[in-house]
Amino acid sequence: MFEKALKGNNYYWMWLAFLGFFIAVAAVCYLRQYFFGLGLTGMTRDVSWGIYISQFTFLVGVAAGGVMLVLPYYIHNFKAFGRITILGEFLAIAALLMCMMFIMADLGQPLRGLNVLLYPSPQSMLFWDMCVLWGYLLLNVLCGWVILTAERKQVAPPKWIYFFVYLSIPFAFSIHTVTAMLYCGLPGRHFWLTAIVAPRFLASAFAAGPALIVVIALILKRVAHFDAGKQAIDKMVTIISYAAIANMFFVGLEFFVGFYSDIPGHKHTLEYLFFGLEHHGHVYNNLVPYMWGFVVLFFVGIALINYPRTRRDNDLWLGIGCASIFLAFWLDKGIGFVLGGFVPTPTHEIVEYYPTINEIFITIGVWATGFFILTILYKIAIGVEHEVEA
Amino acid sequence: MDIKRRNFLKVAGISTLAGLGGTAVVDRLVAGAGVAEAAAGGGHGAQQASAGAVRYGMVIDVKKFYDDPGLGDKAIKACHQFHNVPQFPDKRDEIKWIWMTHFENAFPEAPNHYQDEANQKKQLPILCNHCDNPPCVRACPTKATFRYEDGIIGMDYHRCIGCRFCMAACPYGSRSFNWREPRPFIVDINQDYPARTRGVVEKCNFCVELVQIGKLPACVEAVADSKALVFGNLNDPNSEIRQILKEKYTRLRNPSLGTLPSVFYIV
Numbered sequence A: 001m002f003e004k005a006l007k008g009n010n011y012y013w014m015w016l017a018f019l020g021f022f023i024a025v026a027a028v029c030y031l032r033q034y035f036f037g038l039g040l041t042g043m044t045r046d047v048s049w050g051i052y053i054s055q056f057t058f059l060v061g062v063a064a065g066g067v068m069l070v071l072p073y074y075i076h077n078f079k080a081f082g083r084i085t086i087l088g089e090f091l092a093i094a095a096l097l098m099c100m101m102f103i104m105a106d107l108g109q110p111l112r113g114l115n116v117l118l119y120p121s122p123q124s125m126l127f128w129d130m131c132v133l134w135g136y137l138l139l140n141v142l143c144g145w146v147i148l149t150a151e152r153k154q155v156a157p158p159k160w161i162y163f164f165v166y167l168s169i170p171f172a173f174s175i176h177t178v179t180a181m182l183y184c185g186l187p188g189r190h191f192w193l194t195a196i197v198a199p200r201f202l203a204s205a206f207a208a209g210p211a212l213i214v215v216i217a218l219i220l221k222r223v224a225h226f227d228a229g230k231q232a233i234d235k236m237v238t239i240i241s242y243a244a245i246a247n248m249f250f251v252g253l254e255f256f257v258g259f260y261s262d263i264p265g266h267k268h269t270l271e272y273l274f275f276g277l278e279h280h281g282h283v284y285n286n287l288v289p290y291m292w293g294f295v296v297l298f299f300v301g302i303a304l305i306n307y308p309r310t311r312r313d314n315d316l317w318l319g320i321g322c323a324s325i326f327l328a329f330w331l332d333k334g335i336g337f338v339l340g341g342f343v344p345t346p347t348h349e350i351v352e353y354y355p356t357i358n359e360i361f362i363t364i365g366v367w368a369t370g371f372f373i374l375t376i377l378y379k380i381a382i383g384v385e386h387e388v389e390a
Numbered sequence B: 001m002d003i004k005r006r007n008f009l010k011v012a013g014i015s016t017l018a019g020l021g022g023t024a025v026v027d028r029l030v031a032g033a034g035v036a037e038a039a040a041g042g043g044h045g046a047q048q049a050s051a052g053a054v055r056y057g058m059v060i061d062v063k064k065f066y067d068d069p070g071l072g073d074k075a076i077k078a079c080h081q082f083h084n085v086p087q088f089p090d091k092r093d094e095i096k097w098i099w100m101t102h103f104e105n106a107f108p109e110a111p112n113h114y115q116d117e118a119n120q121k122k123q124l125p126i127l128c129n130h131c132d133n134p135p136c137v138r139a140c141p142t143k144a145t146f147r148y149e150d151g152i153i154g155m156d157y158h159r160c161i162g163c164r165f166c167m168a169a170c171p172y173g174s175r176s177f178n179w180r181e182p183r184p185f186i187v188d189i190n191q192d193y194p195a196r197t198r199g200v201v202e203k204c205n206f207c208v209e210l211v212q213i214g215k216l217p218a219c220v221e222a223v224a225d226s227k228a229l230v231f232g233n234l235n236d237p238n239s240e241i242r243q244i245l246k247e248k249y250t251r252l253r254n255p256s257l258g259t260l261p262s263v264f265y266i267v
């Protein structure tokens, strides 16, 4: 089936070349980092995880979000998703590969990565995270490929694959739950130490993942003559709306607990993220614009995808709405959640983190690699669709 | 390879204990309960501390460090020199095993807003607490951070993958990471202790290599005259450290987290 990725129009090749450029830049940047050490990043002993791990966290959500297509189709027999579940599965594959790349970029000793397998440590959440991420990746590769092959041959998929399809559903939930547990089980990091992290992660994932799929589906409609169908899009928009609102509800609860209880530890990070935190006469607020960007984009997005005229009559507005939701939750989880958790430090100092250019280019490069993989996977999937239709 | 070394260290630890005299064996039977009380710092909900024969701990006399600002420097110098801790010009690369800080930073849960300025400027040393219930060990996905039988939390620099999960997990900020190659920044290299490579985490190791051959940690030795730092076996009721803990009012850092630090502060 790979031959389908080798035939395409000029735009297809230009898009791949565009991504390839960023991948090449990132490769050079990564080599620099590899030979110098993580000192080329903006991280310090106080903010010891930066945008690599925050992108990782966000992308686990994007991967898990694909389940919002798989679940209605296979469990509730919602037929309209038939054409696009494969988009969800392939998005999960690309997102998970990006996750793995971000982890590798973040390791101080990447060549020793296998130590996690050689000395398995079940008390560490990172160990379990690795297990479920790999599990979910393999499940999606397996299910996506088998189902697509069957479709191409125009036969029903083999029965045994349904076992793995159903298995992938709890796995999708588990990847984001375990990723949440990386954070919410750490004593002394008050912002993360809350049971609502996992539900909040899932809610924002179930909004951001499908939002990206809607945007991609709208693009594919124009550039690849692939119509996901009005009903499918409409249903996804409903899912996105509820999930996005749930996420905001959880954020609101965090604010209530922090500010009503008035316990300093519960408030500090929220203050730092949204208003700036005063400390010894200096106000630290480098993330404030991002967090308000998150709030504003959420409201813009939710309005656009729910106001009937922008939702149903105009693909452009719908696309912008979904893109806003995606971007909003990227700011929330891909920036604020991880970086904010390190402020203040355990010894009540405040150290702000600024990524370096090298680090930013590696990050862009990993995203570009992910979209490169995604483009190829979607090209194959749509190639098969067209072949079947023809 | 490192398993062998670790077993060797264990054996070394046990033989040190044997060297301390026969009473230790008897004491071990009565030690557990008493220490749990001491370690919990009076807090509720803290678990039973480890009941092994040996659990190393340290008492830090804050007033002595306040009175003699030179003491802290001595301890830090001794430690960082002995362990080849690099000195980076850029603070963002900083690595430290023991350092001086203000009371409000060491004990953020116990602020005193009424101190005069002179007192606010004074500093006390902080280092890894060698928690009896260490979150860093729990978080480590490779067991590169591990607990010796005698309660010391050690590091295997050859196994560490540099994921820094332990740094996020430590609620005391005790851990540092080698953001870049440390060797060029070691001022005066000590051939008896390994230097680290970039990409691994490090922290105070309670001088495990000295302690397990019956010596005192370098920082304790450096300020020995003042008795500002006292090191010993918390599970031996007759040890000097236990005598001090019996008599003096001490504090633990962030006791509510249940980590059961082994470093006590006389405040």
Ligand code: SF4
Pocket (backbone or CB within 6 Å): B127, B128, B129, B130, B131, B134, B135, B136, B137, B153, B169, B170, B171, B172, B173, B174, B175, B203, B259
């Ligand atoms: S102080 Fe931090 S590094 Fe030391 S044992 Fe406790 S949790 Fe681990």
Ligand code: SF4
Pocket (backbone or CB within 6 Å): B139, B140, B141, B142, B143, B144, B145, B159, B160, B161, B162, B163, B164, B165, B166, B167, B200, B201
């Ligand atoms: S950085 Fe090293 S010691 Fe810390 S958790 Fe990762 S592997 Fe363990």
Ligand code: SF4
Pocket (backbone or CB within 6 Å): B078, B079, B080, B083, B097, B098, B127, B203, B204, B205, B206, B207, B217, B218, B219, B220
């Ligand atoms: S106990 Fe040893 S390693 Fe720890 S601070 Fe003192 S000298 Fe350094």
